Amino acid sequence: HVQLVESGGGSVQTGGSLTLSCVASAPGYTGDTFCMAWFRQVEGKEREGVAAVGSDGTTNYVDSVKGRFTISKDYNNNTLYLRMNSLRPDDTATYFCAAGGGRRVRGTLVPCGNLEWGDFVYYGQGTQVTVS
Numbered sequence: 001h002v003q004l005v006e007s008g009g010g011s012v013q014t015g016g017s018l019t020l021s022c023v024a025s026a027p028g029y030t031g032d033t034f035c036m037a038w039f040r041q042v043e044g045k046e047r048e049g050v051a052a053v054g055s056d057g058t059t060n061y062v063d064s065v066k067g068r069f070t071i072s073k074d075y076n077n078n079t080l081y082l083r084m085n086s087l088r089p090d091d092t093a094t095y096f097c098a099a100g101g102g103r104r105v106r107g108t109l110v111p112c113g114n115l116e117w118g119d120f121v122y123y124g125q126g127t128q129v130t131v132s
């Protein structure tokens with residue numbers, strides 16, 4: 001079992017920046033796992049995939065954050081990051097990291113960037129980001 005512990009959320013003004021961190025409890029996990037991702041959810045709305053990074057380093061972003069957010073991994077610290085710049089009020093949400101799992105469709109592995117919330121195995125507890 002792998003625990004994911006998030007931190008870095010907070011309140012910022014429009015245009016500000018935050019960096020979210022997600023530390024995995026298992027040594028080497030960030031380098032080994034097929035896919036790690038960030039999701040966000042606003043109360044009463046569907047959870048949204050924000051960014052994902054595969055084991056080969058390939059990254060994917062939802063259109064609304066492209067050019068503003070950067071997902072990355074630090075293998076030495078076993079940590080997943082989400083650097084968020086030029087924050088806007090519509091970025092306000094609870095952010096969750098997710099890792100592990102995967103899905104095959106007719107025997108073909110679904111790319112990391114196409115995985116959905118339920119495809120992952122491990123989840124963080126969530127960290128609140130508020131932009132005003």
